[in-house]
Amino acid sequence: AQSVTQLGSHVSVSEGALVLLRCNYSSSVPPYLFWYVQYPNQGLQLLLKYTTGATLVKGINGFEAEFKKSETSFHLTKPSAHMSDAAEYFCAVGGDNDMRFGAGTRLTVKP
């Protein structure tokens, strides 16, 4: 059985500040971990995916996430927020013939 918890349904940062979106998971099998982004009035996009190997995963638009098995976390970061990063972000865990999504975190970027 798997589950995902995204800490914080809303996160607000200033333009240029660090973006940190938190995701914790539980999984009875080695997980696949995902971050998706949904921009306003647009479809979902896969930001990045962890399967095996390097625990620091680089995605599109300057985002990256680090898989920390000891903390069961897969937090998403970006060093410097841009106005265009305002969107809803979903963390997901896959494996064991299933895939579960978090409730989403809405990121607001203030000028």
Next chain:
Amino acid sequence: KAGVTQTPRYLIKTRGQQVTLSCSPISGHRSVSWYQQTPGQGLQFLFEYFSETQRNKGNFPGRFSGRQFSNSRSEMNVSTLELGDSALYLCASSLRLGGQETQYFGPGTRLLVL
């Protein structure tokens, strides 16, 4: 290159009916996944097909089924519709190259069950 296309974009059905949704992946993509998005339950994974075979399946009742054709196009069927099936149904196609996977989503089919 055309993106993922889903038809129809909007659909209204009544309880008890059945519905078939279609998804055409990006040319060359052999993997197609389906998701359901609702305000109450959020995003949920339905199933994934690869080369006409169901590779993964989410936790949905048997009323939800799918298939993939030899040209990678996929259909999803929901029988005996319930009010709670009202949702945005998203299809995504993906391609794995050199250890990197890229996934592209279609615009979705918005289903309303009355």
